[in-house]
Amino acid sequence: MSGEEERFKLVVVGGGGVGKSALTIQFIQSYFVSDYDPTIEDSYTKICTVDGKETRLDSKSPSRWIMSSHCLSECGVMREQYMRSGEGFLLVFALNDLGSYHEVQKFHTQILRVKDRDDFPMVLVGNKADLEQQRVISREDAQAFTREHRIHYMEASAKNRYNVDEAFLQLVQIIRRFQEIESPPPQSHHSGKQKRGGCPCVLL
Structure with a gap:
């Protein structure tokens, strides 16, 4: 059955302490963690609807994702490996941390x-949009960067669950549009790779 389903690999990147794990766990399990133990393993699944299509998002090994996410800041080889395999990226910075923005x-x-x-x-x-009083990156500056590079910008709060679902689902929509433009599905082709419908999205 899995061969019939389309899979999206979403990669969350950013500096240490910006809330990568908090955003992901809030999205998958709908609760906020301020501290996350990367030795804990679990299996997460979320069913949602994107563009009217039921979509299943799976993260089978959060501890591996968390450790890999930390390596993205430290290990060049590991970072490039995840970048090569990723089909879409959430670029996360903290609104109260200028270094994370750079x-x-x-x-x-x-x-x-x-x-x-x-x-x-x-x-x-x-x-960390909930820390408005500590903000050092203006919305205008971030939007100027995204306009220049033709990517989407959103502000979110893992703590308040503000724009958490929207950020992940926006990325899925962008990936779908991108892949349809890059390789439109043949009119009469039964390949599993081109089948539309439920698609497990792997969070690395």
Whole structure:
């Protein structure tokens, strides 16, 4: 059955402490964690509807995703491996951390270099919108960056669950549009890769 389903690999990148794990766990399980133990393993599944199509999102090993996510900041080889396999990226920075904003711009540049493309499915996410009084990155600055690079921008709060679902689902929509443009499905082809419908999206 799995061979009949389309799979999307979503990769969440960003500097340490920006809330990558908090956003993902809030999206999958609908609760906020301020501290996450990367030694804990579990299996997460979320059923949602994207563009009117039922979509199943699976994360089979959050601890592996969390550790890999940390490696994205530290290990060049591991970082490029995940960038090569990813079909869409959430670029996460913290609105109260200028360094994380500069770091996520470097991730954007590296993703395009690894993919050898001028554009690719990405959503820039300014997390910690609940800390408005501590904000150091203006919405205007972030929007200027995303306009220049033709990617989508959203502000979110993993703590308040603000724009959490919207960020992930926006990325799925962008990936679908991108893949349809890149390789439109043949009119009469029964390949599992082209079948539309339920699709498990793997969060790496």
